[in-house]
Amino acid sequence: MGTGQQSIQHEPAGQFEATRFEKIHNVIFDDSKEGSLQVAREISDLIRDRASKGLQCVLGLATGSSPIKVYEELVRMHREEGLSFKNVVTFNLDEYHPMEKANIQSYHYFMHQHLFDHVDIPAENVHIPDGTIPSYAVQEYCRAYEREIEKAGGLDFQLLGIGRTGHIGFNEPGSHFNSATRDITLDHITRVDAAGSFKGLENVPRKAITMGIGTIRKAKRIVLMAWGQNKSEIVKETVEGEISSEVPATYLQEHPNTTFVLDKEAAQNLTRIDTPWLVQSCDWTKDLTHKAVVWLSQRKGKPILQLTDKDYNDNGMSDLLSTEESSYEINIRTFNRLQHTITGWPGGKPGSDDSNRPERAEPAKKRVVIFSPHPDDDVISMGGTFDRLVSQGHEVHIVYQTSGNIAVADHEVLKVAEVANSIQPTAYFEQVIQDLGNKTDMDFDSEAVRKVKGSIRRSESYGATRYMGIPDSQVHFLDLPFYETGTIKKNPLGEQDIQIMNDIIEKIKPHQIYAAGDLADPHGTHRVCLEALFASLDVLKSKPFMEECWVWLYRGAWHEWDTHEIEMAVPMSPEQVLRKRKAIFFHQTQKDGVMFQGEDLREFWVRAEDRNKETAQRYQSLGLASYAAMEAFVRYDFYKK
Template identity: 80%
Template sequence: METITNHSSIGYKPAGQFEDTRFEKIHNVIFQDSKEGSKIVAEEIAHLIKEKQNKRQSCVLGLATGSSPIKVYEELVRMHREEGLSFGNVVTFNLDEYYPMERNNVQSYHYFMHQHLFDHIDIAPENINIPDGTVPREELQEYCKRYEQAIQDAGGLDFQLLGIGRSGHIGFNEPGSHFNSVTRDITLDHITRVDAAPAFKGLENVPRKAVTMGIGTISKAKRIVLLAWGQNKSEIVRDTIEGEISAHVPATYLQEHANTTFVLDKEAASHLTRIDTPWLVRTCDWTKDLTHKAVVWLSMQKNKPILQLTDKDYNDSGMSDLLSSEQSSYELNIKTFNRLQHTITGWPGGKPHADDSNRPERAQPERKRVIIFSPHPDDDVISMGGTFDRLVAQGHEVHVAYQTSGNIAVPDHEALKIAEVANSLEKSELFTEVVQNISDKTEEEYDSKLVRKLKGNIRRAESLAATRYMGIPDSQVHFLDLPFYETGAIRKKPLGVDDIRIMNRIIEEIKPHQIYAAGDLADPHGTHRVCLEALFASLEELKSNAFMEDCWVWLYRGAWHEWETHEIEMAVPMSPAQVLRKRKAIFFHQTQKDGVMFQGEDLREFWVRAEDRNKETAQRYQSLGLASYAAMEAFVRYNFQQL
């Protein structure tokens, strides 16, 4: 690889100077979060624009859409407004567009780019190039040739910004795309359409085709930066950076580009070998946590209980330096086994009058005040219904705080059914208007405020039915309706001071000894992640208060992922009867049960996903040589006081 010039001064390690090169074939840098990484990328783009301005040259940028580049565009807009960064010499070419797609459709990339960037900077309209989703089918091939020629006539791409799809696509170059492919129309992969389904309010509404720059077009860019944020991108990032070049993962073609950098956050990088299993790459500094992770990994790799691992198992797996005269495999096995065993507790609020030195929670105070933060009005029972049940049964004062209304997840037909039932009891102008609003709405339109209010109230009623079943009074159920969510659209507003103020208020009011919150780290713009950031911001503001000194925060995972076994710090077992109680609590959320709007790629219902995941966690513990349970819910402690 060539060395990156002009850019290493603003945060990149030069290509060719990998920290570990045994597995990685593409230069990459890892940042704490997407905000930090996006700022560095925006600075590189700004640097390039200014460099071209000084030479009186045009700066030709290839731009991407989707959630990954949003913070880059926000930073570029800020630089324009606050630092005078001019885009007068910038020419842009967007990667792709759905086909067919009207420009004014809120799901179009034309709309996206103007919303997030072009409407806020001084770029000349004639310098903006976005594939046209309205070109007649018979003219599309010729149009694509003209788009390709326009890039060449502009002097080629100086800089290409990319995201990556879970299918490994860049642009809309789906699996099977050829290395020399150029701008063309393409049929979208099923995974791509599934990922887009929430924005289109259902898979059936997602276009089946798109217009995209080709792999060959992208590869001619002088500089390429690919952004990947969140845990849901971690596997495809690993496959792209470490795998063989293959048309099955089109992004692997970037291995042959001389000036490409992948910019990742910690979650997206988590499956890279040097991060996930560093002992396979280099000599390690064997901390307690890394040792624990390695022994758990070895047990799973060898398919043997931890206490049966031998010196040979360690040596054969590149972990010989972990063994020493002071630390045999036997001692390592015992330490790891005991640490895992100590995570298991049937007393998530702490066991009264017990020695808590080897328990995940404190024995005192005996009766704790607890807040369960739930991003949507069902995440509490889906993700930790068994633990919820135990906390109530063991006498703790449990509050549930639903952070968002969840109104956009209620299908129109459910809202229509409720409105028509209400109208059948007593004719009302209000419900007649609701029925009319839903009937008149097109696929491209958002719900009216009235319809959103009804849908939000439906979710509230379902939540109260579930929490009553779990045994807590309505006075301990709180609907926060954080403002960032209330746009009526899939795309939300940035987290704001009003959101944090609401979070502060409920924490200050309850003064909890325990907080449970969704610790999902997938899409950085997803509701779970934003709700978690709201909690983190609130904890930062409140941690100097005396009552916060006795507050512990436990993070659970949502319906999509579970904590890795070595990460788990509290594992709450469930009996078969508790599994059934959890299932019934989930069933009260009827609008989210059958044909749920945001199903994702997994076609199982949420209660099935939750049960399967909890059973799998219990089976993993059993396979490691620990006790056998019907199911387990897992938690990781967030030590905010140490930050």
């Protein structure tokens, strides 16, 4: 696994010992920040080297969430270390078409916001595809863009991200490996992924101008960055799959100087990470053995206790058998470990032997904090467990970390404002109605509109928590400042955010904390909220009350923990499934046509139910008891971090 100090430079030919599965050099970091810093260092070194020789440095640049931290670091280097961009010429990969430059969703706006407005690059050295070019003139414009790149001497360095379709730039499936800069129709999945930023799929442009595969492949050096679990499947397919126009990024397998820079989540499906026993001899720790046996059971489609020596030998696990008396002994240990994760008492069962239970029996009545990044993650992700904790007499506090205001559609605000105004006309709601009427695609929400959106989500949250039996006094809204920008782009996590987290934890002094460990959240709020919790725990862990506090992480609406990772599985009866559904329904603005739906078009309550049923079915397929549904958790030991 990577560290922040490792080099991402591609080793000379023959020195990269790829596994038999991997066809592209890749480097894995613990998190995206460390990977981004290394990419920024390589770019800055290149800029300085070219400047020392009196040469221009020609950079191909990308947009999207992946390179943001790279640009932040380059800006910091410019301000604090004297990194000059006067010798830099840039060519951006793509732009939506049609798209006005001033539109907050344009890549022209993005690049100036994140990089160009903060460094000393000459304006004439910046090239971004022009989304305002008339359709009849696009073809000639694209040819001219190619000529500009050639005139500059070609790309010294090309920075890339990767879409879930395998696109680089906007080269969607079907793109030819020799394609040049051109206009292209965007894949439906690409548009779905962008829908949150545009506040609805219908607002996402259908076309774009993109640098071609052939143009990208001419770059002397290519670095592709991929962060997060959402990119793990396409990263595996690109690095290990066959070259295909259906996954345009696979064309990079033929480039002599390409490196993929990944975080652990994006790399998790690579064979050497996911199933290392298929690649090399392993150090068979308890956790790795557990993972491998669960994998083998699922691969063979048979219960754990029915696995045989032959199953182990035929699937790369013969060296594990050599350390044991038989497969039977391994099977029993794995089965028992899984069985001990199942509990109907998430707060611990009072007066019972808890040696084989995931939670402590004492104290019998616990103070519990459920952190919810948005005002609905609590019931979507752990509504059944929430219900059990309340019914079993624990003091449950619900803590909403952000207002979730940007996820409320304008028409919902207009409806509320018009209803309120029809009962008692007020200047405030008149202003809200006027602000919405004057709003364009280039505008952010006014403060008045944001306030109404936040109030709507608060009211929905109270409806759900009251239904679940929580007094209003145990419902807390933090409105963490990092989120309150009124835009999709959030501020960095700050000291004020962490202090607010510290205050609520110190006030309640919980025995249990539940928090969203879902790093696949499409717009990153879950990740920042989790980082806020981790930072707070690091500050508070010396406090005496924290010695009694256990932290359990749940997953959000997009993914579930892998079975081998689960440390507590809480079964749900059919009645609890229905209660969870009803609790989710209180969040009406998030039910139909929700903005931040990600790639899954099912409503949140449907995907939550399906996920919980699938978790229970996976347990059953491994040979354990059958339940209607299950919610899963992983314990986070902050003293070991």
